[in-house]
Amino acid sequence: MFGMVPFSKRFGNPVRRDDFFGIDRFFDEFFNDPFFARWGSPFKADIRETDKEWIIDAELPGVDKNNINIEVDDGYLTISVEQNEEINEERENYVRRERSYGSFRRSFFLNNVKEDDIKAVYKNGILTITLPKAKPDNKRKIQIDVQN
Template sequence: MLNLMPFSHREDNLFNYLDNLEKNFFGDMDQNLSQFRTDILDDGDHYTMKADLPGFAKEDIHIDLNDNTLTIHAEHNEENETKQDNYVRRERRYGSFSRSFDVTNINTSDIDASYTNGVLELKLPKLEVTVPEPRKIEVK
């Protein structure tokens, strides 16, 4: 009965404590570093994909299509240097994100992309489904 409760099962041991301490301090590294958030809307004859990529220039975003896989890759590399008197301060910021999507039922020749205010928007037109006409087969 207790396993059906919507609460996490607590195990008091050193390994779980250290693992939870790391997750609480750094966050979930797999979710935060390698992916970006996307929304996909069904708009009837096409899908609209919205990907949050704040802080990237349009030139930093690359969209590749290989077979039935659409890959969005964004890479940001920035260096600033400020000199005041004898003090030098350098700041570097680097980030790279990549995500792939299956576009099997998409008309890939008509995909449109735009980037405004940190949001990449792709219009993914659906393939027209052709239904074969029913026919009768005569038995001989």
């Protein structure tokens, strides 16, 4: 289905309401700047399901394996990355020093997963996490009567 976008008529031409105020466009352009794209935005992840497991493929290009932390806590799997990069270069007539720091994290809700059997592999910038399925809890369906 297509998205509904509110429009208003200004000077005989349809104009989006957010274009009139400009604040939405300002924030979109600000946070889509390449500066934020490198460190500020969460990474992309694909989730696949098979009969026996769920598989998360997270794109983490250029990340050192030692900077990746994966933990399960209270039913949530959290992937976090902390990068700290420093370049010191000295040559005749100039000195170059650059530093950058960034961290980001993403969490996924787990349901019916064997938490002790979760495995992770990092290869060619892709973190693959395998989550074996557990047998679903035997939840029963009950009807609740509404009282007057």
